[in-house]
Amino acid sequence: MNNTATTNNDLLAPSKRLVKRYRAEKRFRRCGIAAITLSLAFVFFLFFTIFSDGISAFKQTWIELKVEFSNDLFANENLAAADYPGLVKRSLRTMFAEVKSRKDKKLLYGLVSPAAAYKLQDMVEADPKIIGTVQEVWVLADDDVDMLMKKKIDRTVPESNRRIRDIQLEWIDKLVAQGRLTTNFNRTFFTSGDSREPELAGIRGAIKGSFFTLLITLALSFPIGVAAAVYLEEFAPSNHWTDLIEININNLAAVPSIIFGLLGLAIFINFWGLPRSTPIVGGLVLTLMTLPTIIIAGRASLKSVPPSIREAALGVGASKVQTVLHHVLPLAMPGMLTGTIIGMAQALGETAPLLMIGMVAFIVDIPGTFSDPAAVLPVQIYLWADNPERAFTEKTSAAIMVLLAFLIVMNGLAVLLRKKFEIKW
Amino acid sequence: MKVKALLAASALSLAMTTQAMAARDYISIVGSSTVYPFATVVAEQYGRTSGAKTPKIESTGSGGGFKLFCGGVGVDHPDITNASRAIKSSEIATCAENGVKDIVEVKIGYDGIVLATSKKTAPLKLTRKDIFLALAKEVPDPDHSNKLIPNPYKTWKDVNPALPDNRIEVLGPPPTSGTRDAFVELAMEGGAKTFDFIKDMKKTDKKMYKKICHTIREDGAYVEAGENDNLIVQKLQANPVAAGIFGYSFLDQNSDVIQGSYIEGNEPTFEAIADGSYPVSRPLFFYVKKAHVDVIPGMKGYLAEFTSNKAWGDDGYLADKGLIPMPVKERDEYAARVAELQTIDME
Numbered sequence: 001m002n003n004t005a006t007t008n009n010d011l012l013a014p015s016k017r018l019v020k021r022y023r024a025e026k027r028f029r030r031c032g033i034a035a036i037t038l039s040l041a042f043v044f045f046l047f048f049t050i051f052s053d054g055i056s057a058f059k060q061t062w063i064e065l066k067v068e069f070s071n072d073l074f075a076n077e078n079l080a081a082a083d084y085p086g087l088v089k090r091s092l093r094t095m096f097a098e099v100k101s102r103k104d105k106k107l108l109y110g111l112v113s114p115a116a117a118y119k120l121q122d123m124v125e126a127d128p129k130i131i132g133t134v135q136e137v138w139v140l141a142d143d144d145v146d147m148l149m150k151k152k153i154d155r156t157v158p159e160s161n162r163r164i165r166d167i168q169l170e171w172i173d174k175l176v177a178q179g180r181l182t183t184n185f186n187r188t189f190f191t192s193g194d195s196r197e198p199e200l201a202g203i204r205g206a207i208k209g210s211f212f213t214l215l216i217t218l219a220l221s222f223p224i225g226v227a228a229a230v231y232l233e234e235f236a237p238s239n240h241w242t243d244l245i246e247i248n249i250n251n252l253a254a255v256p257s258i259i260f261g262l263l264g265l266a267i268f269i270n271f272w273g274l275p276r277s278t279p280i281v282g283g284l285v286l287t288l289m290t291l292p293t294i295i296i297a298g299r300a301s302l303k304s305v306p307p308s309i310r311e312a313a314l315g316v317g318a319s320k321v322q323t324v325l326h327h328v329l330p331l332a333m334p335g336m337l338t339g340t341i342i343g344m345a346q347a348l349g350e351t352a353p354l355l356m357i358g359m360v361a362f363i364v365d366i367p368g369t370f371s372d373p374a375a376v377l378p379v380q381i382y383l384w385a386d387n388p389e390r391a392f393t394e395k396t397s398a399a400i401m402v403l404l405a406f407l408i409v410m411n412g413l414a415v416l417l418r419k420k421f422e423i424k425w
Numbered sequence: 426m427k428v429k430a431l432l433a434a435s436a437l438s439l440a441m442t443t444q445a446m447a448a449r450d451y452i453s454i455v456g457s458s459t460v461y462p463f464a465t466v467v468a469e470q471y472g473r474t475s476g477a478k479t480p481k482i483e484s485t486g487s488g489g490g491f492k493l494f495c496g497g498v499g500v501d502h503p504d505i506t507n508a509s510r511a512i513k514s515s516e517i518a519t520c521a522e523n524g525v526k527d528i529v530e531v532k533i534g535y536d537g538i539v540l541a542t543s544k545k546t547a548p549l550k551l552t553r554k555d556i557f558l559a560l561a562k563e564v565p566d567p568d569h570s571n572k573l574i575p576n577p578y579k580t581w582k583d584v585n586p587a588l589p590d591n592r593i594e595v596l597g598p599p600p601t602s603g604t605r606d607a608f609v610e611l612a613m614e615g616g617a618k619t620f621d622f623i624k625d626m627k628k629t630d631k632k633m634y635k636k637i638c639h640t641i642r643e644d645g646a647y648v649e650a651g652e653n654d655n656l657i658v659q660k661l662q663a664n665p666v667a668a669g670i671f672g673y674s675f676l677d678q679n680s681d682v683i684q685g686s687y688i689e690g691n692e693p694t695f696e697a698i699a700d701g702s703y704p705v706s707r708p709l710f711f712y713v714k715k716a717h718v719d720v721i722p723g724m725k726g727y728l729a730e731f732t733s734n735k736a737w738g739d740d741g742y743l744a745d746k747g748l749i750p751m752p753v754k755e756r757d758e759y760a761a762r763v764a765e766l767q768t769i770d771m772e
Contacts, residue, residue, distance in 0.1 A: 080476060106740070114742070118473050153681070161544065161681040196466045196746075273501055275449065277481055362465040364472050364479035365451075373451065373481045386484075386653055388462060388678040388747070393655070 050404075054397025056150045060186035060199060061141040063112055063175060067091045067120060068134045079124055084117035088139070096171060107168055111175075113140040115200045140188070141181065143198040143391035145172060149183055152390065163390075189398065193366045194380065198391030201384070203399050205366045209279060209359075209374030210348060210406075212367060216283025217347050221290045222340050226329075228291075229298030229336070234324050253292035260289045261353030269357060276358035277373040285353045290343035297339020301332040334421035341414040345407050351378040377403045449500045450722050452480035456490025456507030457603050459536055459672055460709050463748050464507050464731075470742065471730040477723040480505075487603045494712065495520035504717040504724060508710045509536065509603035512769075527715035527768040531728075532759050533737055535749040537673035537698035537706040538608050539685040540595070545665040549581070549588065549686035553704065556688075557616025558584045559593050560647055562640040571622040576642045596650040596657045597641075597670035607707045608670055612688070614638040615704060658683060673698060673706075674747025698749045706749065715766050732760040 014022075067087065074082050089109050093099065099108050116139035123130060123137070144163045147153045149172075159166050175181035193205030236242045264285035268274045274281050305328050313323040354360060360379050367374035375383070377399065384396040454464060461484040472479025485493065487508040494506035495516060512530070520528065540556065542549060558564050559581065563573040581588035598605045617623045617638040626634040641647050650657045650669070657669040658679050668686065673693060676685050685693035688704055697703040711731075718724045730736055737743050739750050750756070761767075 080474070114470075121474075157681055163678075163681065196462070196469050269501075275501065276453070277483070358483050360483065362461070362468065362482040362484075364469050373453075385655065386458075388654065388675045390678060 050397045050400050054394055054399075054401050056152070057189060057394040057398030058186050059150070059183050060188060061146040061149045061181065061183050062138045063141045063145075064136055064138050064180040065091045065112070065116070066095060066134060067137050068094070069120075069124065069131045071132050074124070074131045079128065080121065082121075082124070084121045084124075085114070087120055088112060088116045104167060107165055108171065110142055111145055111168065111171060113142050113197055113199045115140045115197060140199045143389055145181075146199055147391055148172065149181075150394075152394070189395070193364050194362060194375065194383070195364060196362075196387075198387075198389050198395055201392070201395055203377065203380060203402055205363060206375050206377045206380035206399070207402075208367050209282075209363075210376040212279035212370050212374060213282040213286060213376055214344055214348060216279060216370065217286040217290060218340070218344060220283065220287040221294055221343065224287075225291050225294030225340070225343075226298055226336060229295045229302060230324060230329065232295070233299045233302040234328065235320070249292050249295055253296060256352070257289050257350055258352040258356065260285050261356030263288065264353060265356045275371055275373075277361050277363070278359075279367065279370045279372075279374050281357045282354055282359050282374075282376065283370075285357060286347040286350060289350065289353060290347050293343040293346065294336070294340050297342070298332070298336045301335025301339070302328060304335065305331045331423060334417055334423075338414045338418050341410055341417070345410040345414075348376075348406060348410070349378050349403065351376075351382055354379055377406070451478040452505065452721055452723055452727055453503045454480050454482040454505045454507065454711075455485045455493045455503045456483075456505075456711070457487040457509040457709070458484040459487075459509040459603050460507035460533070460711065462674060462746060463533065463709070463743050464711065466742060466746055467731045467736055468727065470736070471723075471727050475723070475726050475730075477726060480723070480727055482507075491516045491519075491712075494714070495523055495525055497523045498525055498714065498716045500721070502714075504714055504721050505727075506712050508712065509607060509707065511708075511710060512712060517769075525714060525716075527766075529713040529715055529763065529766050530769045531711050531713065531732070531763055532751065532755070533709050533711060533731065533748065534743065534751050535698060535706045536709050536747075537693050537703055537749060538604060538611065538670065539673055539676045539693045539705075540612075540668050540670055540688070541661065541676055541683045541685050542668045543661045543665040544682055544684050546591075547589070548684050548692075549668065550690070551588070551686050552585075552689050553612050553616035554619045555581075555585050555588065555616070556612045557614075557619075557638075560595060560641055561613060561617070561637070562642045563637060565620050565623070573637065576644070576646075579646075591666045593646045594648065594664070594667040595646065595670065596648045596660055596667055598654075599649045599651065604670065604672055608705070609639040609641065611705045611707060613641075672747070673749065677747040695744075695749065709748070713763075713766075715768055718766060728763050732756075732763050 065088070068091065069087070073087055076082060089105075092108050092112065093105070096108055099105055119139055120137065123135075141149075144153065145168075148155070148164050148169075153162060153164055155162075155169065164172075172181065188200060189202045191204055192200060192202035195201040232242065232245065264281060268281045268284050269276055274284075309327050309331065310323050313327045314320075318326065351360070354376060359375060360382065361373065361375060362383065363373050363375050365372070381396055381399045381403065384392045384399060452468075454468070456464075461482060465482050468480040468482055471477070483503075487506075487510055490503075490506035490508060491512065493503050496502045512528070517528075520526075540549070540551065558576075559578060561576060564576050564578070566572045566574045567577075578584050578593060580590055580592055582590040584593070597608070618627075623634065623637055626637070648667075650660065654669075654671040654675045657671055658675060661667055661669045662682050669683075673685075673695075676683060676693065677695075691697045691703045693703050693705075698706045713724075713728065718728075733741075734756075735741050737748070737750055737756065739753075741750065744750055751759070
């Protein structure tokens with residue numbers, strides 16, 4: 001009796017081994033929490049640097065000019081041939097009549113973007129009646145002025161080390177005082193294509209290029225991927241050949257993406273003769289890249305459909321094809337769609353294979369069809385990161401923000417689909 | 426049956442292609458990443474003012490550009506290639522083999538290569554000899570015998586007592602870069618030539634001579650920083666001891682944070698590069714396929730835009746982007762060549 005009681009007490013009291021086990025468990029948990037904290041810290045750091053660099057790109061500095069569209073400039077019938085840069089310069093000269101020396105004039109002209117001339121040209125071509133009138137026109141400021149207004153150029157450093165001269169600072173302050181210089185939401189960034197002038201550069205071309213490319217990728221890789229997955233999972237006999245195919249598909253999913261670019265260059269461009277730098281070729285290459293992902297995800301979701309469903313369908317007399325099409329495939333579809341969306345998100349962020357097929361290029365015109373040359377979003381980021389002008393740094397971060405937004409939406413959609421349609425057996 | 430389906434698929438794709446190919450109505454340009462920032466400005470300017478389609482420009486490097494350019498004549502080959510060096514005779518031969526017989530060479534201006542440091546330190550005052558001794562893999566033995574030893578120098582002071590006592594740490598482009606080619610050719614080779622026995626070697630053993638002049642040390646003093654020059658600029662700001670190698674346009678755009686080192690007493694300024702007193706500068710070119718000029722719409726317009734004074738002139742917009750213009754006489758000469766489409770000698 002007495003003996004048992006002591007044993008009981010021993011059991012209740014924390015033994016040395018138990019304490020050790022608890023400690024080990026605590027340690028393990030702490031490691032896990034530390035790992036998560038560390039990765040979250042990295043993510044926050046990444047987001048923070050990108051946001052703090054890029055947020056200013058959504059604003060843009062504008063200068064209001066008083067432009068006299070005097071008749072003498074448009075004596076020529078051809079409106080496109082008129083000297084629009086000259087018109088901008090003349091307007092600046094009348095606004096700052098005190099500027100006389102040639103050097104100062106050049107600095108003065110440097111305040112507004114070369115885009116100002118394009119804007120005046122567009123205005124005249126849209127409505128030739130404005131010739132002969134005086135208009136107040138808001139034009140884009142030069143990227144250096146923009147950088148100054150966003151405090152990315154320090155006023156206090158000595159003049160020789162600054163891209164904005166003291167005399168320019170004076171003019172800018174004067175413009176600000178007159179209310180002729182403001183910072184507005186940067187619409188250009190969303191409506192224009194690439195440009196070498198940071199203030200004119202936008203991501204519309206890249207977004208459209210990405211859209212066309214992904215459309216082709218989706219149109220090809222989804223049906224092919226689903227068909228391959230269904231055949232391999234439901235119909236194919238299991239023998240050495242299917243084993244070989246399975247190994248190859250798994251291997252392909254792990255192949256570095258640039259290899260697909262080389263393949264695309266050799267087959268689609270050199271052999272088929274498809275035009276370089278176009279969404280057709282880009283879409284085909286990305287199809288090759290995403291196919292393994294979609295097939296693997298598709299097979300996994302087909303596998304998760306319980307065999308009882310198939311047996312029941314076959315039992316009531318459905319054929320094999322009917323079983324698959326009427327019962328198995330609809331049940332596996334949410335999983336397949338999730339896999340496809342994740343594959344698409346991966347394709348959206350891909351640059352390396354596109355390098356080989358000439359999609360890493362300077363393209364100003366916004367693509368209108370599948371066979372127009374186009375860049376895609378990650379390529380645009382890569383190209384901007386390489387430009388010498390300071391203002392492209394913020395554009396780069398802003399483009400990354402847009403790309404991240406797309407990726408978050410796509411991955412969110414995948415999660416939503418899974419949550420909504422997932423069937424628990 | 427499978428074969429039939431495959432054939433049908435390729436026939437379909439071919440039909441699609443021919444349609445797309447016949448319809449190429451934009452100029453396709455490839456080539457040097459150094460010329461890229463200048464060519465893109467011209468292309469954009471041309472596209473926006475003429476209303477024609479804007480040329481498409483790929484940055485493939487000079488060598489890669491020639492490879493594509495010399496691939497053949499026809500709309501699926503590029504019309505123009507940019508280069509940060511003159512075309513090699515081997516490339517001319519490849520071109521000729523593939524039917525590209527008439528090429529027009531256009532020099533567009535000069536580019537200076539700078540060795541820059543952070544503004545936080547005093548500028549380095551170097552000679553090409555210092556650069557060679559600091560960066561070459563093998564250097565002449567300091568005891569004046571004509572023997573080569575693995576580079577022993579750790580600090581700039583070791584190289585030249587007049588220089589600061591800082592560790593040698595130079596960030597620069599990888600071997601695939603045209604900037605690196607030009608740097609070793611102009612700065613390092615220029616420095617190596619100051620040693621008579623190396624200079625003599627040029628006549629006796631050219632291969633060895635090239636190897637000595639063009640091989641950069643691999644013991645960590647030279648850091649390959651990738652092709653992204655913005656990254657080098659940022660690293661220089663963080664590390665005032667380091668120096669970086671890049672094109673003049675990056676110095677021009679970032680003059681508030683970095684400064685060019687003096688080479689043989691010359692600061693890399695716009696004027697010094699233009700008049701040739703700054704020794705490390707190279708000409709930039711582009712090459713035009715004459716057979717395409719009348720076939721691809723807009724070729725003449727683009728050439729005219731590039732060779733106009735408002736683009737490559739002394740006050741042109743290319744000068745604003747950091748291109749060093751040619752003297753007026755040279756400009757006129759090349760403009761005339763372009764106007765007549767005078768081809769280079771293919772022999």
